[in-house]
Amino acid sequence: MSSRERRLFVLFASLLLVSALLIGGGAGLAASKTKIRLATWAGVDEANELQEILDNLNAKSTTYEIVQESSPAEYDTKLITTLAAEAGADLYWIGQENVPSFASRGVMMDLTDRMKASKHPAAKLDDYFGPTMERMMYQDKVYALPWINQPVMMFTNLDLFDREKIAYPDETWDWDKFLEVAKALTVDKNGHHPDDAGFDPDNVERWGFTLNGWPPVQMFIWQAGGDVISEDFKSCPVDSKEAVFGAQFYVDLIHKHHVAPPLSIIRDRGFDTMYKNGQVAMFMGGAADDLDYKPDFRSQAFMIPKGPSGNRYSFLWVGGMAVNAKTKNPDVAFEAFLDLSDAIHHWKVVPPRKSLATKEMLVELKPEKKHSLDAIVEAMNDTRSFRIFPNYAEWDSIFWDQYADPLINGRGTAEELAKRVKPLLEKTLTIK
Amino acid sequence: MSRETVTSPGRLTPRRRRRVKRRLSKIIAYVVVTVGAVVLLVPFFWMVTTSLKDLNEVFAYPPKWIPKPPQWSNYQDAWQAVPFGRYLTNTTFITILGVLAEVTSSTLVAYGFSRYWFPGRDVLFFVLLATMMLPFHVTLIPTYMIWKNLKLLDTFDPMILPAWTAWGPFYVFLLRQFFMGIPRDLEEAATIDGANVMQTFTHVMLPQVKPAILSVAVFAFKGYWNNFLGPLLYLNSMEKYTLTLGMYFFMGGVHEAPKWHWLMAMSTVFALPMLVIFFVAQRHFVEGISLTGIKG
Secondary structure: OOHHHHHHHHHHHHHHHHHHHHOOOOOOOOOOOEEEEEEEOOOHHHHHHHHHHHHHHHHHOOOEEEEEEEOOOOHHHHHHHHHHOOOOOOEEEEEHHHHHHHHHOOOEOOOHHHHHHOOOHHHOHHHEOHHHHHOOEEOOEEOEEEEEEEEEEEEEEHHHHHHOOOOOOOOOOEHHHHHHHHHHHOEEOOOOOOOOOOOOHHHEEEEOOOOOOOOOHHHHHHHOOOOOOOOOOOOOOOOOHHHHHHHHHHHHHHHOOOOOOOHHHHHHHOHHHHHHOOOEOEEEEEOOOOOOOOOOOOEEEEOOOEOOOOOOOEEEEEEEEEEEOOOOOHHHHHHHHHHHHHHHHOOOOOOOEOOOOOHHHHHHHOHHHHHHHHHHHHHHHHEEOOOOOOOHHHHHHHHHHHHHHHHHOOOOOHHHHHHHHHHHHHHHHHOO | OOHHHHOOOOOOOHHHHHHHHHHHHHHHHHHHHHHHHHHHHHHHHHHHHHOOOOHHHOOOOOOOOOOOOOOOHHHHHHHHHOOHHHHHHHHHHHHHHHHHHHHHHHHHHHHHHHHOOOOOHHHHHHHHHHHHHOOHHHHHHHHHHHHHHOOOOOOOHHHHHHHHHOOOHHHHHHHHHHHHOOOHHHHHHHHHOOOOHHHHHHHHHHHHOHHHHHHHHHHHHHHHHHOOHHHHHHOOOHHHOOHHHHHHHHOOEOOEOOOHHHHHHHHHHHHHHHHHHHHHHHHHHHHHHHOOOOOO
């Protein structure tokens, strides 16, 4: 072997060694405390705020050290891969839509008995709002604890209302009143409103409302007295008179009444940005959104209008936290889980616990939302969320791709699309 | 008197007509290329200008192409909001080792496939190429479990070590085509001069495929620099994250609006090394991907 070859060989071997050894190895942790990994989807601000909470908890605890592992993008991909390989974090955030599927696959720890035996304030199940807690249960067993409730609220540009001399939304508002006000607030370049002669829907300067699949069409169907999945999970009555009426009203706001912008405009200008820029007067968003204190105008969250069936079901999204069924330290993980759940309940608006979801408590948590809190607390009493089952992801994909999306884009009426999609949706209910 | 002067006005001589035709086709070509360049540059321009906008200006209507005043502080704010210094070090580390491994292993394997015959060689080569057709979803969990069993999760190893096994079939294919275009006479001459296999490979063959090696290096650099899925799955500790993962912190989430201005600021910074490398290596790179054999 020549000296050049020897040098090449040594270089090659060294590189292999550097790759394999030098870069390997994880961070060590103080031996006295058990490391508890927490997987989250937190973005930059949320992750920094959460880290402060974790630092406090870790400082107080003698048993655990919670380490945050945030994946703001492709969170589900990472979570599912790691859980499938039995290498998932000890604790993980979970959206309501995944609970039945994960629980049925045995990757979430059954917390029922541990909760009963615990005296921790976060373990009192009767303190949680019923519809919220339901989303964290599967077959009557507790698999996660919720840490946030997000009823849909109607954020309203008060300056615009004052300028147009329109009274603010109140509990008497129904769909008719909502549409009437949305029309009054929609104006084209020539100052015409949708019912005026000469109104130009292609040159609207400001819209009364906006939607792009959010808020979910299901909310309007429920308010019209319809449903998309029956209570017994045996049928999908999307073609009922009520469901069709609710869904059609939803999209007519764009295509018939012209009080909401077409999707192409929303894509160009940004969904909530249009509200913040004053191009949209009313916006339905989650209770925790910053739309009632961030914009440069006076803005307030009100309860959404009630539908023709008399209810004002506000779509509720529940975020929760679960313990990995395969955690190597179930006791310590459960202890950290309860402490962290309680700490998050004192951070996020709206807390899922009745004892914490009071106006006084919320003012303390989010003083900048003080003017909206009466409505937010009130909205908590009239919430509803999706009916979720283990095969929900497939159902949801069909519902969105073959019903909601074409409906919003004007590629069919609610009646036509409902007839077509119903058998496909019902088929997913039968798959175990 | 030239021929042009005797022709009646309005009528062109064939020579002049040819010149006009040439000029016209040149103009058309320039217009087409310019339009194409503008179309391709608009997103880049938007990225840079957005990186200098205030968040409220990002979706302003009518759109503001030039931010006034430019928010240079976006770069500093974004850089400090997430530990990008750390992430840059991690990314650079993975990229340098990965590219080195990729180039070394692909070159060796490609040379073997192009010059040595052994039973099942062609079948093996087709199997190698066929792995390009496998969707990553199929191998995602099994691969992840291998690294888990090797106890190498949350390390950079899963991103770098496989590169030593010539895991890029496209690179092997590209280099093999190059090697196959080199006349065997060169190797035979080297052998007659007393060179052994390694000497022939390093002294004779490698210099011949430099453009291809450079192309592979640029492709591999791009792949490692932009790699998202690998770091997402294999890295847990946030201090080990890479730039791509770091940037996603600005994409917002369930309870957070996206910070487009910061995202674009970091995207601009993130794209710079790629641009520099492309422009520096452009000549060889283009040559590498356009040639399929030895230069005459």
